[in-house]
Amino acid sequence: MNLRINSEFGTLRAVLMHRPGKEIDRLTPYNKEFLLFEDVPYLEALQKEHDTFSNLIKETTGATVYQLRELLIRVLYDQQILVQLMRESLKRAGLSHLAGDILERYSTAECATILTAGLKIHELKKKLPSMNAGELMDSAFAIAPCPNLYFQRDPMALTPGGIIFSSMKMEGRQREANLLRTIFENHPEFKDHVNTLYPINGHDTPPSIEGGDVIILSNEAVAIGNSERTDEKAIYHAAKALLGEGTVKRVYEVHLPKKRQFMHLDTVFTVLDENLVLAYPDAMNAVLQTSLYTLKDAQGDRVNIKREVLKESLLTVLEREIPHLEVLSTGNGNQEYAMREQWFDGANVFAVGPRRVISYNRNIHTNRALRNMGVEVLEIPSSELSRGLGGPRCMTMPLSRARV
Known part of the structure; x- marks a missing residue:
């Protein structure tokens, strides 16, 4: 696989x-x-909706759906990897x-x-009755859970040149x-x-970047959101x-307002075809500055790039690319519908082919507008999935697509 x-x-x-x-059952009103x-x-309903989503992908595209848990278990059969991950996970509680x-x-x-759902002190004591947990209460986490893990778009991003492994803004992620x-x-x-583009070798504490801020615009350009989760x-x-890798000629830095509804660039817009973008209109109007990175010169491992502040709207950049x-x-142009459906990630649809997308069934006005544009909309239930405030694109990490 490429x-x-x-x-x-x-x-x-x-x-x-x-x-x-x-990990979802670890959530309470007090720790959420x-x-x-x-x-x-509600975990059981959440799993049913997620199963519907993954089955729809397989049935309508024939694509292979890899499940993180299965891949993780295969890797953990390497005892050295298992020990390392367990020690790192226990470090925060001082229990390595x-x-x-x-x-x-x-x-x-x-x-x-x-490693995904966490471990509480009282659970650990059942296996290790004589353990000394210090000042940690029985209800404390020896290892915190990862309830956001079903949003697979955030921990990494595939690009034309290789993989960006995220450095997550929030320590908990x-x-x-x-x-x-x-x-x-x-x-x-x-x-x-694996061709790792980020983080750079030798950077022990790299600046934060998250996969939801990385969007491929064209064969020659990638956009990265400067958001509350991704640093300049x-x-x-x-x-x-x-x-430096040479597969793209332009990288745009899109300056997003530091607001919850603009958490990542893919909550602002998604690309559905060669000439079609779905966007949240308020965000398009709010993004008034972009920066452009281009290659200055490259000699072997030495790469120099230049940065130009364009002071252009996101719409202008998209029209050029x-x-x-x-x-x-979103919301079929109605401001109230757009605000409501943006809360449930109306712009965050998952494209499974040209003008073919998977969308939450609750975003009825956006879905209607898509269909009116000739887009095939495959709907999934969303009563529980949407509670995490992430859409179908957020929940998927494409590993292979047909080249366009």
Whole structure:
């Protein structure tokens, strides 16, 4: 598998997803904000909706749907990797020294669950009755859960030049990125095809960047959102790697307002075809500045790039990169509908082929507008999936698409 993609809409061949599990049941009204959630979903219903989503992808595209848990278990059979991940996960609670004891008492599959769903002190004490947890209460987490893990778009991004492994802004999500990078750098199906663009070798604490801020505009251009989750320095390093690699000629830094509804660039717009974009109109009007990175010169490993502040709207940039551009507004152009459906990620549809998308069924006005434009809309239930405030694109990481 090449692990490079050159568009957002080429027919889907393979995708990575994560079926929500026990980590969701760790959420309570009292810890949800700490765990970066705004609601407490009902797990069984959430799983049914997610199963409907993944089955729809397989049935309508024939694409391979990789499940993160299965890939993780395969990698964890390497004892050295398992020990390393367990120690790192226990570090925050000051319990790294217990990694060996845990590995002796839990199976590989159980360890995979612990690494995604977390582990509480009282659960650990059942296996280690004599353990000393210090000042940690029985209800405390020895390892915190990763309830955002079903949003697979955030921990990494595939580009025409290779993979950007995310450095997550929120400490509570960094383990997600670590898990994804460990899988892809060690799984026999992927490890020989990884070209890492970010983070740069030697950067122990790289600036933050998240996959939802990376969008392929054309064969020659990539846009990266400067958002509340992605820093300017990270964009610079990612742009330098992309331009030095030679597969794209332009990288745009899109300055987003630091607001919840504009968390990532893919909550603002998505590319559905060679000349069609779905966008949240308020965001398009709010983005008034972009910066352009281009290659200055390259000699071997030495790459120099230049940055130009364009002071142009996002719409102007898109019109320049996408000939004969058509922009479809969420909510079918109605401001109230657009605001309502943006809360449930109306612009964050998942393109499984040219003018063929998967969308939440609750975004009825946006879906109607898409169909009026000749887009095939495949709907999925969304009562529980949408509680995490992420859409179908957020939940999927395309690993292979047909080239366009």
